Amino acid sequence: xxxxxxxxxxxxxxxxxxxxxxxxxxxxxxxxxxxxxxxxxxxxxxxxxxxxxxxxxxxxxxxxxxxxxxxxxxxxxxxxxxxxxxxxxxxxxxxxxxxxxxxxxxxxxxxxxxxxxxxxxxxxxxxxxxxxxxxxxxxxxxxxxxxxxxxxxxxxxxxxxxxxxxxxxxxxxxxxxxxxxxxxxxxxxxxxxxxxxxxxxxxxxxxxxxxxxxxxxxxxxxxxxxxxxxxxxxxxxxxxxxxxxxxxxxxxxxxxxxxxxxxxxxxxxxxxxxxxxxxxxxxxxxxxxxxxxxxxxxxxxxxxxxxxxxxxxxxxxxxxxxxxxxxxxxxxxxxxxxxxxxxxxxxxxxxxxxxxxxxxxxx
Numbered sequence: 001x002x003x004x005x006x007x008x009x010x011x012x013x014x015x016x017x018x019x020x021x022x023x024x025x026x027x028x029x030x031x032x033x034x035x036x037x038x039x040x041x042x043x044x045x046x047x048x049x050x051x052x053x054x055x056x057x058x059x060x061x062x063x064x065x066x067x068x069x070x071x072x073x074x075x076x077x078x079x080x081x082x083x084x085x086x087x088x089x090x091x092x093x094x095x096x097x098x099x100x101x102x103x104x105x106x107x108x109x110x111x112x113x114x115x116x117x118x119x120x121x122x123x124x125x126x127x128x129x130x131x132x133x134x135x136x137x138x139x140x141x142x143x144x145x146x147x148x149x150x151x152x153x154x155x156x157x158x159x160x161x162x163x164x165x166x167x168x169x170x171x172x173x174x175x176x177x178x179x180x181x182x183x184x185x186x187x188x189x190x191x192x193x194x195x196x197x198x199x200x201x202x203x204x205x206x207x208x209x210x211x212x213x214x215x216x217x218x219x220x221x222x223x224x225x226x227x228x229x230x231x232x233x234x235x236x237x238x239x240x241x242x243x244x245x246x247x248x249x250x251x252x253x254x255x256x257x258x259x260x261x262x263x264x265x266x267x268x269x270x271x272x273x274x275x276x277x278x279x280x281x282x283x284x285x286x287x288x289x290x291x292x293x294x295x296x297x298x299x300x301x302x303x304x305x306x307x308x309x310x311x312x313x314x315x316x317x318x319x320x321x322x323x324x325x326x327x328x329x330x331x332x333x334x335x336x337x338x339x340x341x342x343x344x345x346x347x348x349x350x351x352x353x354x355x356x357x358x359x360x361x362x363x
Contacts, residue, residue, distance in 0.1 A: 009022050039139055101151060106316065201328045256280070
């Protein structure tokens with residue numbers, strides 16, 4: 001910190017990976033309520049890819065998500081970040097220099113009516129990191145005290161950061177929205193991605209059987225090693241359906257969690273859903289594609305379709321506590337320097353790896 005400058009990655013326009021610019025910028029200054037953190041690990045997520053390309057802007061007509069601020073430029077991406085406190089403001093009481101902390105991916109506004117109703121994930125008037133406020137793809141970041149959680153002893157900076165978006169959000173999907181329980185069967189798409197893998201682990205802890213999928217035969221073995229009971233190759237949707245029905249003794253799946261937005265997978269999940277089952281469509285490319293459901297589908301199957309946006313503070317707390325117990329772990333595919341940010345985005349965007357791609361700003 002001697003020269004007051006730091007290395008960071010920022011974008012000044014939307015586009016391909018060449019819009020990611022690595023440069024030197026002034027280290028942010030902490031006000032009386034802020035915590036300045038030396039970043040030890042920061043992630044590249046599907047959110048970062050969408051933001052870089054401008055997908056969210058096109059989908060929401062530049063208005064942003066309901067209750068959140070717009071998507072400003074320039075931006076410093078990186079929803080996930082962990083590190084060491086180097087300075088705390090005069091009014092900060094929870095953190096001191098040397099503390100290990102994780103940046104909240106979904107901080108909340110305690111006075112928002114949604115939070116009061118128990119929906120802190122839908123807080124308004126919050127500057128979400130890597131969204132309305134600068135994210136973690138830098139050597140230092142500065143945020144208010146209530147934007148941080150302490151990292152438990154025994155949890156590495158890499159593990160804390162790697163799953164800090166995917167695991168809390170997936171925890172809310174599995175436990176709160178779908179209410180997965182012992183004996184259930186859950187079909188999870190996008191299984192090789194961060195959200196998919198996190199959902200697999202929570203579903204397993206809940207006592208469910210898990211079905212995953214891939215279009216690449218070489219990913220079947222790695223996915224099974226992550227705890228997936230059955231991995232179907234969706235290049236042949238008819239065979240995949242038969243395998244699902246065989247595993248469920250002809251009854252169909254209890255829950256279908258869809259992370260890709262791919263129409264063939266939505267159709268497969270709907271077809272394989274048992275009567276009274278639940279569907280939670282989560283991800284995709286944020287286009288305006290309609291879900292392939294008819295009114296009669298709801299009548300025939302008495303199915304429930306669930307929405308999801310983000311996680312609450314308790315989900316983020318549970319994530320860190322379960323990391324500390326060793327009951328969950330985040331597979332890490334690669335740790336790269338900031339200078340390799342374009343390669344990191346390419347790896348995530350092309351779904352080349354099973355596991356998280358992290359950046360170490362000090363390599």
